[in-house]
Amino acid sequence: MVKKNVKHPMKGRNERISRKRFLRMGMYAACAVAAEFIIPSCGNIDRLFSSPDDAFRVRARYWEHLSDRAVRCTLCPNECLIAEGSRGRCRTRVNRAGVLETLVYSRIVAVHVDPIEKKPFNHFLPGSRAFSIATTGCGLSCRFCQNWQISQSRPEDISAESISKEALIRRATESSSRVIAYTYNEPAVQFEYCIESARFARERGLRAVIISSGYINAAPLKELLRHLSAVKIDVKSFREQFYRDICSGTLAPVKRNVELVRASGVWLEIVVLIIPTLNDSPQEIREMTRWIRTNLGEHTPVHFTRFYPMYLLTNVPPTPVSTLERCREIAVAEGLRYVYVGNVPGHRFENTYCHACGSLVIRRTSIFSVENRLINGACPSCRTVIPGVWS
Ligand code: SF4
Numbered sequence: 001m002v003k004k005n006v007k008h009p010m011k012g013r014n015e016r017i018s019r020k021r022f023l024r025m026g027m028y029a030a031c032a033v034a035a036e037f038i039i040p041s042c043g044n045i046d047r048l049f050s051s052p053d054d055a056f057r058v059r060a061r062y063w064e065h066l067s068d069r070a071v072r073c074t075l076c077p078n079e080c081l082i083a084e085g086s087r088g089r090c091r092t093r094v095n096r097a098g099v100l101e102t103l104v105y106s107r108i109v110a111v112h113v114d115p116i117e118k119k120p121f122n123h124f125l126p127g128s129r130a131f132s133i134a135t136t137g138c139g140l141s142c143r144f145c146q147n148w149q150i151s152q153s154r155p156e157d158i159s160a161e162s163i164s165k166e167a168l169i170r171r172a173t174e175s176s177s178r179v180i181a182y183t184y185n186e187p188a189v190q191f192e193y194c195i196e197s198a199r200f201a202r203e204r205g206l207r208a209v210i211i212s213s214g215y216i217n218a219a220p221l222k223e224l225l226r227h228l229s230a231v232k233i234d235v236k237s238f239r240e241q242f243y244r245d246i247c248s249g250t251l252a253p254v255k256r257n258v259e260l261v262r263a264s265g266v267w268l269e270i271v272v273l274i275i276p277t278l279n280d281s282p283q284e285i286r287e288m289t290r291w292i293r294t295n296l297g298e299h300t301p302v303h304f305t306r307f308y309p310m311y312l313l314t315n316v317p318p319t320p321v322s323t324l325e326r327c328r329e330i331a332v333a334e335g336l337r338y339v340y341v342g343n344v345p346g347h348r349f350e351n352t353y354c355h356a357c358g359s360l361v362i363r364r365t366s367i368f369s370v371e372n373r374l375i376n377g378a379c380p381s382c383r384t385v386i387p388g389v390w391s
Pocket of ligand 1: 073074075076077078079080087088089090091092093138139189
């Protein structure tokens with residue numbers, strides 16, 4: 001649960017978001033029904049309560065000692081240099097007496113059972129439930145973040161519960177979820193818990209997936225992939241300048257990571273949130289989709305999703321549906337076979353059509369699969385196998 005008078009992390013610690021602005025953002029959130037985000041104060045969370053902070057501290061993975069008890073975290077491309085007593089940029093890793101600790105091991109601030117289509121995954125176990133969890137923090141600072149209340153907060157600013165890996169599996173099973181989804185904030189910042197619980201889940205027949213910005217270093221990503229069944233990565237733009245100016249990050253590691261996921265054999269889908277004037281130029285979309293076609297393959301599902309004004313980007317209007325359709329046309333012209341329009345409930349390109357004969361194989365409404373015509377993963381009309389994980 002977010003505390004009242006949420007501090008605005010980008011405008012100084014004493015500035016507070018007005019009630020009027022907070023309510024307006026809540027209205028936008030309600031409009032964006034298909035988007036993979038959660039507003040903790042809107043009642044989507046099953047259970048929340050405070051736990052002592054020490055319950056969530058464990059020694060972190062992926063860091064190195066420097067001189068004077070300083071450390072360098074090597075989990076994500078920020079590679080923060082952290083002095084004794086300080087934290088990294090994601091706010092979740094602290095240098096305690098020369099040892100890097102995570103503050104978010106099993107610290108869960110959001111729990112919800114979602115359709116897998118909400119993540120969105122359109123080619124991964126359609127119609128299944130995903131037991132979805134999140135913690136706080138992120139290595140990026142996107143000005144349009146849809147989950148900024150948790151991604152840009154310190155762990156201690158948001159009430160949390162501790163969920164052991166055993167409890168996680170039990171609760172997922174009780175909710176008839178086949179999938180555990182690490183989502184809403186960047187799962188990489190909860191690496192230690194994510195990898196342990198994902199391994200535990202797989203051993204018990206559940207599938208683990210992450211919904212990620214792809215902002216993680218190669219070594220931890222490779223280790224994590226061994227325990228995952230699917231990965232959704234947000235490619236936020238195909239311009240370094242966008243990543244630098246809008247997200248305070250870089251594009252290059254994201255491109256490397258989607259290639260790593262593809263090479264690993266773990267199922268991959270890509271989402272591009274199209275923001276008017278910032279990342280919607282035909283030239284950029286053409287370069288991006290050509291790169292995806294060449295480096296990831298023509299069958300990689302790509303979702304162009306609609307932006308709604310949010311967080312620090314409230315002066316930009318929602319994406320026109322025609323813009324999303326134009327992006328899709330460009331992607332198809334570049335050779336991609338499964339290109340979706342997202343966050344536009346009722347749009348015909350929420351559906352999956354066979355790449356060989358064009359027959360409708362999965363019909364969706366918003367975040368729900370309402371009709372699945374696949375027969376053993378193949379088109380019922382022409383018998384072409386549709387790429388994906390269907391059972
Ligand atoms: S995970 Fe956090 S502390 Fe580590 S490099 Fe990334 S932002 Fe910095």
